[in-house]
Amino acid sequence: MTDALPVPRRDHRGVFVSFEGGDGVGKSTQLSLLAEWLEQRGVEVVRTREPGGTTLGQALRDAVLHGEDVSPRTEALLYATDRAHHVASVVRPALERGAVVLTDRYLDSSVAYQGDGRALGTEEVERLSLWATEGLLPDLTVLLDLDPDVGLTRLSGAPDRLERAGAEFHRRTRRAYLDRAAAGGTRWLVLDAARPREEVQAAVRERVAVLLEQLGVPAVGSP
Numbered sequence: 286m287t288d289a290l291p292v293p294r295r296d297h298r299g300v301f302v303s304f305e306g307g308d309g310v311g312k313s314t315q316l317s318l319l320a321e322w323l324e325q326r327g328v329e330v331v332r333t334r335e336p337g338g339t340t341l342g343q344a345l346r347d348a349v350l351h352g353e354d355v356s357p358r359t360e361a362l363l364y365a366t367d368r369a370h371h372v373a374s375v376v377r378p379a380l381e382r383g384a385v386v387l388t389d390r391y392l393d394s395s396v397a398y399q400g401d402g403r404a405l406g407t408e409e410v411e412r413l414s415l416w417a418t419e420g421l422l423p424d425l426t427v428l429l430d431l432d433p434d435v436g437l438t439r440l441s442g443a444p445d446r447l448e449r450a451g452a453e454f455h456r457r458t459r460r461a462y463l464d465r466a467a468a469g470g471t472r473w474l475v476l477d478a479a480r481p482r483e484e485v486q487a488a489v490r491e492r493v494a495v496l497l498e499q500l501g502v503p504a505v506g507s508p
């Protein structure tokens with residue numbers, strides 16, 4: 286494609302934070318710890334995730350992770366459908382009333398997993414998600430980086446379609462995340478997920494405190 290990417294827009298009072306990284310890196314644990322800390326300080330927090338942050342999203346999650354095998358394009362469209370509905374019905378309304386929205390995965394998952402992992406092209410997949418979300422990008426994206434050989438051994442239960450995609454696929458997605466973060470500027474906070482979880486959380490809180498101050502959300506105090 287030759288057209289420029291759609292321009293991301295920020296037209297809400299709230300704060301949007303996404304957690305990204307490979308499977309088994311501890312995203313949901315870090316998200317919960319951050320949510321508790323913010324809630325204790327009186328901040329309205331909406332915790333959500335992709336895929337599956339809505340009722341329709343649950344059905345899409347089931348289809349994409351546990352359903353029949355689908356082509357890479359179908360997979361990308363299923364994630365984009367989940368995202369479009371999630372943003373329109375959960376994320377934007379919360380941001381408009383001034384909440385802090387914490388999502389376990391967002392658009393960068395599609396860019397890394399479908400754009401690079403499934404080799405659909407990062408720019409095309411990003412364009413699809415920006416169209417689906419009317420250009421909504423997070424204010425902060427926390428990338429928890431870990432060797433996928435370590436991350437995948439932390440998982441329990443039967444592996445889903447993506448977890449079964451193979452070691453090379455997961456190495457590609459890790460590289461895609463790191464490259465994107467390196468080129469993506471101040472939206473990104475990259476943390477070594479092999480560090481103790483308290484240390485990782487302290488770094489997340491420190492950054493979120495600065496962000497809330499910058500965006501004029503009432504001070505949450507020191508981490």
Ligand code: TYD
Binds near residue numbers: 399
């Ligand atoms: P996740 O909910 O993190 O898995 P789990 O609950 O099993 O830890 O994500 C489900 C899988 O979907 C994960 O392997 C990453 C993949 N995924 C994509 O490939 N593209 C996307 O856009 C998203 C949001 C997730």
